Structures are given as structure tokens and as C-alpha cells.
Amino acid sequence: MHLDQTDKTLLKLLQKDCKQTNKALSNVLGLSVTAVYERIRKLENLGVINNYVALLNKERVDKSFVAFCHVKLVQHSQDYVVKFEREVAKLQEVLECYHISGDYDYILKVLVKDMQEFRTFMVEKLTKINHIGSTHSMFVINEVKHTTTISV
Amino acid sequence: MHLDQTDKTLLKLLQKDCKQTNKALSNVLGLSVTAVYERIRKLENLGVINNYVALLNKERVDKSFVAFCHVKLVQHSQDYVVKFEREVAKLQEVLECYHISGDYDYILKVLVKDMQEFRTFMVEKLTKINHIGSTHSMFVINEVKHTTTISV
DNA sequence: AATATTAACGAAAATTTTTCGCCTATGCAT
DNA sequence: ATGCATAGGCGAAAAATTTTCGTTAATATT
Numbered sequence: 001m002h003l004d005q006t007d008k009t010l011l012k013l014l015q016k017d018c019k020q021t022n023k024a025l026s027n028v029l030g031l032s033v034t035a036v037y038e039r040i041r042k043l044e045n046l047g048v049i050n051n052y053v054a055l056l057n058k059e060r061v062d063k064s065f066v067a068f069c070h071v072k073l074v075q076h077s078q079d080y081v082v083k084f085e086r087e088v089a090k091l092q093e094v095l096e097c098y099h100i101s102g103d104y105d106y107i108l109k110v111l112v113k114d115m116q117e118f119r120t121f122m123v124e125k126l127t128k129i130n131h132i133g134s135t136h137s138m139f140v141i142n143e144v145k146h147t148t149t150i151s152v
Numbered sequence: 153m154h155l156d157q158t159d160k161t162l163l164k165l166l167q168k169d170c171k172q173t174n175k176a177l178s179n180v181l182g183l184s185v186t187a188v189y190e191r192i193r194k195l196e197n198l199g200v201i202n203n204y205v206a207l208l209n210k211e212r213v214d215k216s217f218v219a220f221c222h223v224k225l226v227q228h229s230q231d232y233v234v235k236f237e238r239e240v241a242k243l244q245e246v247l248e249c250y251h252i253s254g255d256y257d258y259i260l261k262v263l264v265k266d267m268q269e270f271r272t273f274m275v276e277k278l279t280k281i282n283h284i285g286s287t288h289s290m291f292v293i294n295e296v297k298h299t300t301t302i303s304v
Numbered sequence: 305a306a307t308a309t310t311a312a313c314g315a316a317a318a319t320t321t322t323t324c325g326c327c328t329a330t331g332c333a334t
Numbered sequence: 335a336t337g338c339a340t341a342g343g344c345g346a347a348a349a350a351t352t353t354t355c356g357t358t359a360a361t362a363t364t
Contacts, residue, residue, distance in 0.1 A: 013209075
């Protein structure tokens with residue numbers, strides 16, 4: 001698999017706005033509509049493009065509170081790890097969860113309406129998962145940057 | 153602004169796959185194609201839908217290393233804060249940056265090729281920004297969950 | 305030199321988006 | 335109660351886009 005400069009430019013454009021027409025893309029890339037169409041298909045089939053999604057304004061859907069939450073398990077047996085990961089993946093408030101190096105085992109990005117709801121999430125959902133040793137939360141004061149665009 | 157159940161279902165569908173045709177959506181929602189079209193337009197105009205993007209497979213574009221990086225500034229004057237935030241936002245390796253509560257001032261999500269490149273990023277880019285007091289990095293061992301879907 | 309392979313192209317066909325005029329239900333004011 | 339405005343919905347037609355198809359050119363392979 002080799003991506004040439006045209007592919008890279010195309011990926012950049014599609015990561016910014018995937019609803020552009022092939023005609024608009026062809027103008028920027030200096031290709032025919034069909035050539036653009038075929039390149040996009042190729043990138044999809046290669047699995048370079050995963051999917052196409054709508055991104056929402058979180059404030060407009062009343063989810064204005066973001067927190068990062070560290071979690072430490074009481075033990076690191078395969079069993080505990082698998083169970084924790086399965087349960088945490090089910091929680092809709094958890095947008096991201098990573099197993100990380102360092103003092104804690106996991107870092108979670110949590111999105112809820114407000115502090116009230118965060119408390120409910122912690123008490124009624126996260127800490128209900130078994131085998132959690134301790135947690136440590138950090139609250140987002142301001143979102144400085146947030147992009148889904150990978151530089152290729 | 154009021155979102156009814158149909159709007160919420162529509163947002164859920166578009167967050168999963170925004171390339172579905174209005175016909176496919178109309179089947180799920182039990183509406184006409186035109187009604188779906190008009191609802192989507194409404195959600196765009198209300199600013200509920202921000203944009204439509206292609207999501208890439210980061211491994212396929214050779215960016216397999218994710219790190220979270222805490223940053224503490226030496227001082228918190230308006231001037232230092234503004235400058236740091238402006239500079240960090242320019243860095244293509246930084247996908248997310250949040251001003252947070254707690255021991256550190258910021259948390260950054262950094263995406264690069266490998267540990268080698270991370271080192272280069274730290275030495276030649278991040279720590280070149282003035283007024284940084286200290287940093288603390290955590291490396292992602294495994295991505296347990298990563299979604300852009302907000303539950304509405 | 306002959307032959308695959310890859311990428312590109314324009315035209316035509318198929319499908320989708322978008323516009324339009326009209327209808328119905330609901331809430332509000334008369 | 336009656337009239338009116340608003341919001342949401344609909345199908346048909348028009349406009350635009352996607353997708354297919356047959357061909358061509360360039361490059362690598364045998």
C-alpha cells in the first residue's frame with residue numbers, strides 16, 4: 001500500500017468535510033470526477049478510511065461537562081482486566097478509554113451534562129464496576145483544541 | 153430549540169454513518185425522504201450538527217503511538233496562558249488539548265508514529281514552547297474505547 | 305516485443321438531493 | 335367557536351451527484 005501526494009491531499013480534504021462532492025474535490029486535486037471516485041473507493045477498501053460520521057456540537061445537545069478520570073484496578077489478573085474493559089466500554093458517558101503506563105491503569109474521557117451528572121455517573125456507574133481500586137478525576141476548564149484530523 | 157425522539161434517532165444514525173442516503177434513513181425513521189431532508193437541514197442550521205468528517209484508521213497511515221501529556225506552566229499570567237494555547241494548537245501531533253483542574257494545567261493527547269517520533273515531538277516541538285514548567289507523559293498501551301458518538 | 309497492471313478519462317445510466325406546491329394538525333388570537 | 339399562523343409532512347419533478355462502462359495511455363513484467 002502506497003499513498004501518493006494526491007491520496008494524502010484527498011484524505012486531508014475528506015477529514016475536514018466528507019460531504020464535498022467529487023466534482024468539488026476534482027477541482028482541487030486537478031483530476032476527473034471518476035478518478036476521484038476511484039481513489040476514494042480504493043482508500044475505503046484499503047481500510048485507510050474507516051467511516052464517515054456527523055460530529056455534533058456537544059453544548060447544543062446539553063453535554064457541556066468533560067472530565068478525565070484515572071482508574072486503578074485492585075489487581076491486574078487477566079480476568080479483572082477483561083471484565084473492567086468490557087463494562088467500561090458499555091458506558092455511553094465514556095467516549096474514550098485507554099490502558100496507559102504510569103501510576104494509574106486507565107484514563108477515561110467522560111462526557112456528561114454537568115457536575116451533578118458526573119457525580120451520578122461516578123457513584124452509580126463507574127464505581128459499580130468491580131475490581132476498581134481507586135480513581136482520580138480531572139475536570140476540563142476549557143477545551144483548547146479538539147480535532148479528528150490526522151496529519152498524513 | 154426542542155429535539156424530539158425522531159431528531160435524536162436521526163442524530164444517532166448520522167453519528168454512526170453520515171453517508172447513508174435519506175431513503176435509507178427514511179425507512180428506519182418511518183418518514184418520507186423529504187421529511188428526513190428537512191430535519192437534517194434543521195439540525196445543521198441549529199448548529200446541532202457541526203460537520204461531517206471521514207475518520208481514518210490511524211495504524212494504516214502509520215500513526216500508531218498515542219500519548220497523554222500533562223503540562224504545567226511556570227506561571228499563570230494571561231499572557232503565558234494565551235501564548236501556550238496558541239502555540240500548542242498549531243502542533244499537528246496534538247489532537248486534543250484541555251485546560252484542566254488538578255496538579256497539572258493541561259492535558260494533551262498526542263498522536264505520532266512511534267516512541268522515536270514522540271521523543272522528537274517532545275524535544276523539538278512541545279518543550280520549545282516558552283513558559284512550560286514541567287511535563288509528565290503517559291503512554292497508551294491499548295485503546296479500549298474510542299467513539300465520537302454523543303448520546304442525545 | 306508482448307502482456308499485465310494501474311490510473312486516468314468522458315459519456316451514459318442510475319441514484320440521490322433538492323425544490324416546489326400542497327396538505328394537515330396544532331396552537332394562538334379574535 | 336372561528337379564523338389564522340406555524341410547523342411538519344408529503345409526492346412529484348427538477349437538478350445534481352454517484353456509479354458504471356468502455357477506452358486509452360503509461361508503466362512495469364515476462
